Amino acid sequence: MSSKQVEFIAPAAGERVDKAIVAEIGESLSRAQIQTLIGEEQVTVNGKAVKANFKLKGGETIRVLIPIKEKAESVLAEDIALKVIYEDADLAVIDKPAGMTVHPGVQNETGTLVSALLSRWPEIAAMNIEEKRAGIVHRLDKDTSGLIVIAKNDPARRKLMEQFQAHTIEKSYIALVERKPQTKVGRIDAPIARDPHNRKRMAVIRNGKNAITEYTVIDDDFHNGQALVKLNILTGRTHQIRVHMAFIGCPVVGDRMYGFRKQRTGMRRHFLHATELAFNQPTSGERLNFESPLPAGLQNVLEKLKEN
Secondary structure: OOEEEEEEEOOOOOOEHHHHHHHHHOOOOOHHHHHHHHHOOOEEEOOEEOOOOOEOOOOOEEEEEEEOOOOOOOOOOOOOOOOEEEEOOOEEEEEEOOOOOOOOOOOOOOOOHHHHHHHHOHHHHHOOOOHHHOOEOOOOOOOOEEEEEEEOOHHHHHHHHHHHHOOOOEEEEEEEEOOOOOOOEEEEEOOEEEEOOEEEEEEEOOOOEOOEEEEEEEEOOOOOOOEEEEEEEOOOOOOHHHHHHHHOOOOEOOOOOOOOOOOOOOOOOOOEEEEEEEEEOOOOOOEEEEEOOOOHHHHHHHHHHHHO
16 A cells, blocks of 8 residues: 655644644544554654654654555645735745635535645645645634745745744734733733544643734724734644633634624624734745735724724
8 A cells, every 4th residue: 555745843842743743634634543653653753763652852853654545535626716925936925815724624625725726836736745735834724814825845845844843934913802902912821732622622721732822902992892903923823813812801703613602793704814924935045024904804894893
């Protein structure tokens, strides 16, 4: 049986290798399958086979060899329009719309960003990574709009991933939250892991992964008490901003997973937009900076809340 290789950089010190793999590719493999691959020495850390409880120091190269089923289905390349705001030989920066899932999953096999990438840049299919994640360096939630960088080749992907690991990539978001935070400027330092009671959710958990979010209130002149905030994330945990803002009692407007049970705006998405992105070009080292204004739909929500 043939196999394909998934490679990524260990995200943090002190984490078990099996848990790091679950966090990286858990949507395509079960925890039991990952444990089996480790036992069969199909997982290496810096080229050496390890046990499931091996503790990472952070920054190691983890490789996972995944057997390919004979009738494995490839990701369907789809001619989906993309708003590309920058492109060179190594990468592209895309302004992703809300409603688009980044990579295929159990309930989202088509219409994804990866499907669109494979259609526009077929060469990324040759990348040394699982096809469902071809070109993907980081993720945005399905209903989060805004800037995302994708790699066109494996060397560029590796170098961008190293920048994420070193926290030299800057990402800023704009969110409308249901309540004004207690302070105008704040820092939320609270570990995040999967909610043990609901695997689809994340939660602040004592033994979770380190997660840090900084916020600044930029507008709180709304009749219903909402506040517009700018956020910088120093780590990239799943649902980090949504979990952290809910944790301090200020959930993102429109967030039906972590927010108010009864929504007040009627939005079909949550009010979260990736507005700024900065990183070093993988080959030249030039610092690249990009901005994306709020989509018209979100701007209209703000205007209506001001009127009311």
